[in-house]
Amino acid sequence: MKLDVLSFSTSTLRSSLPGPLLSFIEKVAPGRTSTQLSVLEQHGRDESGRPAVAPDLVVYPHSTEEISQIVAACNEAGTAVVPYGIGTSLEGHVAALRGGVSLDMVQMNHILEVNHEDMDCRVQAGVTHRQLNQALRSHGAFFPVDPGADATIGGMASTRASGTNAVRYGTMRDAVMGLTVVLADGRVMRTGGRSRKSSAGFDLTRLMVGSEGTLGVVTEVALRLHGVPEAITTAVCEFKAMKGAVDAVTEIIQCAIPIARMELLDEVAINAVNAYSKTTLTAAPTVFFEFHGTDLGVEEQAKLVGEIVEEHSGTGFQWAATEAERARLWSARHSAYWACVQLRPGAKIVTTDVCVPVSKLADCILGSQREARDAGILAPLVGHVGDGNFHMMLLIDPNSSDEVMKAQAMVDNMVHRAHSLGGTCTGEHGIGQGKLKYLEAEHGRVPLDVMHALKAALDPNNILNPGKLGSDPDSFAPSAPQ
Amino acid sequence: MKLDVLSFSTSTLRSSLPGPLLSFIEKVAPGRTSTQLSVLEQHGRDESGRPAVAPDLVVYPHSTEEISQIVAACNEAGTAVVPYGIGTSLEGHVAALRGGVSLDMVQMNHILEVNHEDMDCRVQAGVTHRQLNQALRSHGAFFPVDPGADATIGGMASTRASGTNAVRYGTMRDAVMGLTVVLADGRVMRTGGRSRKSSAGFDLTRLMVGSEGTLGVVTEVALRLHGVPEAITTAVCEFKAMKGAVDAVTEIIQCAIPIARMELLDEVAINAVNAYSKTTLTAAPTVFFEFHGTDLGVEEQAKLVGEIVEEHSGTGFQWAATEAERARLWSARHSAYWACVQLRPGAKIVTTDVCVPVSKLADCILGSQREARDAGILAPLVGHVGDGNFHMMLLIDPNSSDEVMKAQAMVDNMVHRAHSLGGTCTGEHGIGQGKLKYLEAEHGRVPLDVMHALKAALDPNNILNPGKLGSDPDSFAPSAPQ
Structure with a gap:
């Protein structure tokens, strides 16, 4: 194998x-x-x-x-x-x-323009999302896509990244209004426009978003922004059991409450976060909620969510009382990856990123946790569960072939589980090298052949990030056990 | 010429x-x-x-x-x-x-599945949006994309259609989760999936949406649905002048009030609607508003919008008191095209469909109205102005070469005006034959060459809706005056 x-x-x-x-x-x-x-x-x-x-x-x-x-x-x-x-x-x-x-x-880290009247901007690809948000403060605007790392906007566009706000504000698919792209032969292509919608031709912007540098080099990105809401409130809520937490989340989504963020951490991740970020959260399955809106709207959302949480044996909300406390909570959440790395000195993290229809989330999470327990692998869980997306971080000793094999089997099984539930092998990290072998199981052969044909049409000499997305499917189809 | x-x-x-x-x-x-x-x-x-x-x-x-x-x-x-x-x-x-x-x-008009837990469905391409919404009633769900005509979902996907709800719920770009497509050589491709997001490969779904049957034949469409809101209220508001109406709309969007619909009709269109749909609206620039949300949320939105409207010399809201009256108002709005046809017996309508950044909407509308007045062309205006998109319907005598020439010049100038304001030649109707000649001015030559390369890669024998999108740009580049 x-x-x-x-x-x-x-x-x-x-x-x-x-x-x-x-x-x-x-x-x-x-x-x-x-x-x-x-x-x-x-x-x-x-x-x-x-x-x-x-x-x-x-x-x-x-x-x-x-x-x-x-x-x-x-x-x-x-x-x-x-x-x-x-x-x-x-x-x-x-x-x-x-x-x-x-x-x-x-x-290439210049913010080229900010149009606060239309809530859009144009940046060079090397601008990071935190840098952009810093610059937007004086405009009363913010850019919601926030992967944990302070990634560049160009990289985020290329992997179709998302983060904690996607449940309300969408992913890079939705955020990117247009691109400047250098094609394989050096031609410069500008896609998209500044109107909120258009039916003028093939959606070249969306073709480039998520193409991971294999169809062109993204050099500038036009982004849709959002106004800073009148009211923002953050609360933390712990649950007796994981099932209750996931069921609550699912019900909140099904009720279409316009929640801005809804992040789940299991007790292992909470312990890691407490140690790393000096928080004092109870070690239990925990959901971080954030509400955006008017004062009244936020109050109403919180009331509705509170009722659902209670039905599923969640504790009441512990509100972040101040802006500083709110920032500290989200910083702790964003540092979860680094916090989890610390749980086992010398270990490597194998990340996972499945995403399933929200109604299947409990099945997918509970099945995956059971498997990790059975395999004896420490696997803290964090998730953008409002989207049906979660990460288990498998902490393994890279020198133990037993652990490496177990982790490989777990990743394979999680992807298989997600596929069988109608989901995807990657909600937001992208394919890179690691997920190539799952693409055929996810999409079937024809879409892969089409991706390869598109790649060949736009990059006939195969110079753009070769060996990744758009490669000949035969080169990465799952090989027979060896 | x-x-x-x-x-x-x-x-x-x-x-x-x-x-x-x-x-x-x-x-x-x-x-x-x-x-x-x-x-x-x-x-x-x-x-x-x-x-x-x-x-x-x-x-x-x-x-x-x-x-x-x-x-x-x-x-x-x-x-x-x-x-x-x-x-x-x-x-x-x-x-x-x-x-x-x-x-x-x-x-091919079967609704294949409705998953009300995840608010999605899968339909054959020949299902119409009204047929779908009829079937969704018992699920407490609705499908928001509503072009005036009862178009098929396959056709709407192919033209990246939208309608009155796009300001809140997005266009077909956002609504389509996946497709079944027959490729030019007969291979069947299934794109997308049921999770709310994915980073697994090129976005073939979005490449097909808006490709107008030139890259494949759409046979099935998976759609995101929405829950029927707890509260829906509709109001009509007339303005002293067009400028006030557009400025109010612009400010409402800039304040990010989550309005569900915001449709503008000028006095000519209102007269047409009154005659056709037996309504008794005052002949003035008029905005139809609709609010979706909780009871409290809708009340709050209406209050905020009311304040903005008042600042711009709008009358107070005239509320649709009953569900039947609400339905009647929107039916009147959706029939505006047919109502306008009746304004001048024997005339043909030349439609327009520009869309600009919302901050430029007043410039674009007022400039276009001035031109119609100067040319003496009857041109009622209706618009999805929350998106910056509007239609002027030029009513001309098809046998008068003078009127035909004037209409042609108006269309050219409107598109040019939209382009100079950062907009697009088509917000929602698509390219077909009529807008091919504007594509190069809108996108530049490189994107057109790329579209042609993609078309050639997927349809090398050029059998799929030939002579339209993806054609060799030289075949439709604007020719020199003749």
């Missing part, structure tokens, strides 16, 4: 950069290239714990125009190009499987 | 169906084909008033499997296939520019 929970089995065809290409790129981005080994390694690795697969060169471009020139030259040379945001992806998205050039977007 | 406001100038390469193909199709759909001239003509025409371009054969398939067989055979023969919903498109979408087979979906 092949184990790929912490590795990647495709052979990597490496080649160092042709000299003329290197000189050309150094001329386009003078003083902004690196071939230093540690820099290369860093750019071939994300937070998934997979081993680095380094590019041959890292470039720090300043503009769409520079990227256009670099990509065109790489296309001529048949050299791979891998866009790099801030390296917080979780499935080995940035590994340079065929070497080539890593485009680090860190210096 | 070429006039295409009521015609289409591309030469149509017609060829009757090869005998063996015809026999094959008759075997696949026995007794469900027609070559009767009136039936062929009817299927080559929509509500745009453009002359019919008839197919060679009309088929009424019963299943995805039948369509798969028919499309595969047409692909082998190089024969065009044009999907046909109910013929309510407004830009000549269904014209069989290269003859071939029209697939009439009317008999």
